[in-house]
Amino acid sequence: MITSEEMFALDTNCRYYGLTTLQLMENAGRAVAEEVKKRIKGGSVAVFAGTGNNAGDAFVAARHLKEFDVKIFLMREDFRTEETKKNFEILKRAGYEVKTFHEWIDEEIECDVVLDGLLGTGVRGKLRKDYREAIEKMNEIKAFKVAIDIPSGLNPDTGEFDLAFKADLTVTFHKPKPGLYKAKEICGDVIVADIGIPEYFEKLTGPGDVKISYRRDPNAHKGQHGRVLVVGGSPYIGAPVLTALAAYAAGADIVTLLVPESIYEIAASFSPEIITRKLRGEEITEENIAEILRFAEKHDVVVFGMGTVDKGEIATEISKKVKKIVLDAGGLTSKVFCEAILTPHAGEFKRVFGKEATVENVKEEAKSSKAVLLLKGRKDVITDGEKIKFNVTGNEGMTVGGTGDVLAGVCGAFFAKNPAFKAACSSAFVVGLAGDLAMKEKSFNFTAKDVIEMIPRAIKFSLEF
Numbered sequence: 001m002i003t004s005e006e007m008f009a010l011d012t013n014c015r016y017y018g019l020t021t022l023q024l025m026e027n028a029g030r031a032v033a034e035e036v037k038k039r040i041k042g043g044s045v046a047v048f049a050g051t052g053n054n055a056g057d058a059f060v061a062a063r064h065l066k067e068f069d070v071k072i073f074l075m076r077e078d079f080r081t082e083e084t085k086k087n088f089e090i091l092k093r094a095g096y097e098v099k100t101f102h103e104w105i106d107e108e109i110e111c112d113v114v115l116d117g118l119l120g121t122g123v124r125g126k127l128r129k130d131y132r133e134a135i136e137k138m139n140e141i142k143a144f145k146v147a148i149d150i151p152s153g154l155n156p157d158t159g160e161f162d163l164a165f166k167a168d169l170t171v172t173f174h175k176p177k178p179g180l181y182k183a184k185e186i187c188g189d190v191i192v193a194d195i196g197i198p199e200y201f202e203k204l205t206g207p208g209d210v211k212i213s214y215r216r217d218p219n220a221h222k223g224q225h226g227r228v229l230v231v232g233g234s235p236y237i238g239a240p241v242l243t244a245l246a247a248y249a250a251g252a253d254i255v256t257l258l259v260p261e262s263i264y265e266i267a268a269s270f271s272p273e274i275i276t277r278k279l280r281g282e283e284i285t286e287e288n289i290a291e292i293l294r295f296a297e298k299h300d301v302v303v304f305g306m307g308t309v310d311k312g313e314i315a316t317e318i319s320k321k322v323k324k325i326v327l328d329a330g331g332l333t334s335k336v337f338c339e340a341i342l343t344p345h346a347g348e349f350k351r352v353f354g355k356e357a358t359v360e361n362v363k364e365e366a367k368s369s370k371a372v373l374l375l376k377g378r379k380d381v382i383t384d385g386e387k388i389k390f391n392v393t394g395n396e397g398m399t400v401g402g403t404g405d406v407l408a409g410v411c412g413a414f415f416a417k418n419p420a421f422k423a424a425c426s427s428a429f430v431v432g433l434a435g436d437l438a439m440k441e442k443s444f445n446f447t448a449k450d451v452i453e454m455i456p457r458a459i460k461f462s463l464e465f
């Protein structure tokens with residue numbers, strides 16, 4: 001099964017990897033027409049169209065129903081996407097009969113087949129009044145009723161509805177939507193039509209992952225877009241600073257950097273936007289756990305371990321008392337008690353889990369440690385033990401020191417507002433893309449700071465894709 005949000009991300013990622021929406025729409029619409037033709041041999045079809053891609057599918061289906069007398073019933077003629085517009089223009093040029101809402105809403109409609117292309121997975125909130133009227137009207141028609149992707153009015157994820165199109169047949173695309181099985185009485189027979197999305201595309205991260213995990217609220221108050229606590233440092237100083245800067249670049253509202261007092265002066269001097277605080281002592285020990293937890297209370301997520309050596313046991317203790325943790329470098333451990341993202345490279349994976357970093361092993365360890373593992377490499381592996389994704393952004397220039405610290409920070413920012421797996425997928429994609437942008441501008445000799453500078457651009461690219 002696939003949720004509407006996952007389907008939206010997949011659709012975006014298909015485009016990114018070269019499979020256009022127009023291609024998918026053609027396959028979707030044709031599949032609907034074929035299912036109709038299997039059941040009904042000729043006659044008249046009333047095609048009802050909203051303004052999104054669900055309507056685009058309906059226009060394609062209309063074109064493939066050659067044996068039928070087809071009429072198009074519109075809600076309005078301002079379509080939301082280029083693909084839907086294109087398919088509508090084809091019908092107009094081909095001389096199909098088109099009626100506007102005001103022309104048909106009070107008219108008696110007689111036909112053998114009704115196609116419902118009003119609303120698909122893009123439906124949000126309560127039905128607007130004109131859509132309610134349209135659905136009531138469609139339900140009154142005595143004909144064979146076919147819902148495209150989902151019956152209009154039905155919530156594709158929860159199966160809830162107030163008023164919905166009552167279908168004899170629902171032709172859904174790629175994979176079933178959870179709501180279809182919770183509202184059987186509304187959906188009729190459910191057919192899952194393949195629209196040509198390669199299975200592997202579901203396992204690739206892309207801009208779609210970023211789109212569904214990055215949201216801005218124009219009325220937000222300070223902190224609402226994420227509060228990240230970065231804890232690390234000593235013997236290394238720069239590492240946790242890079243993490244903190246990366247968390248800001250990825251959109252966190254508040255980033256606090258917590259380091260041992262021995263390196264506080266230097267760590268605090270790097271950048272004015274980072275709030276730097278000190279822990280007692282030369283390096284992080286068990287004695288600091290209570291202090292760390294006190295700071296953690298005011299943050300959504302703790303990112304722990306950058307610039308430290310061998311602090312796995314402390315990480316485990318912290319994980320018993322916080323909600324979310326990202327572990328990297330010296331903070332890595334196989335024992336975590338809260339929702340967690342672990343970001344080892346192959347060597348660190350072997351050190352922590354005692355086995356080679358094969359895809360199977362990574363999946364297995366994610367499952368037994370109940371954490372999301374993000375294995376950094378030429379092709380990153382992200383898994384929670386059930387789901388798995390690969391990330392292919394990034395380049396050979398990213399072997400430079402500090403890019404791992406940057407990834408931990410970006411994970412912190414996304415994790416503050418999202419579940420672990422979703423956050424890890426977006427973060428891997430964004431950091432790799434930022435690295436690719438840095439490579440484009442500076443060739444091989446870019447540094448972790450250049451990657452941070454490119455993070456906002458990588459996010460912007462993804463959101464606008």
Ligand SMILES: NC(=O)C1=CN([C@@H]2O[C@H](COP(=O)(O)OP(=O)(O)OC[C@H]3O[C@@H](n4cnc5c(N)ncnc54)[C@H](O)[C@@H]3O)[C@@H](O)[C@H]2O)[C@H](O)CC1
Nearest residue numbers: 011024025052053054119120121122123124126127128149
């Ligand atoms: N990858 C795929 O699965 C493909 C799916 N296709 C089809 O596209 C739809 C989803 O398309 P989308 O454009 O995102 O949304 P909709 O067509 O569902 O319509 C959204 C449109 O409707 C308006 N609207 C939203 N909520 C309401 C409401 N409560 N009341 C009234 N109007 C509402 C709003 O204006 C939106 O703009 C998917 O289901 C498939 O059928 C593509 O063919 C490509 C491949």
Ligand SMILES: [K+]
Nearest residue numbers: 116119148150
């Ligand atoms: K529909």
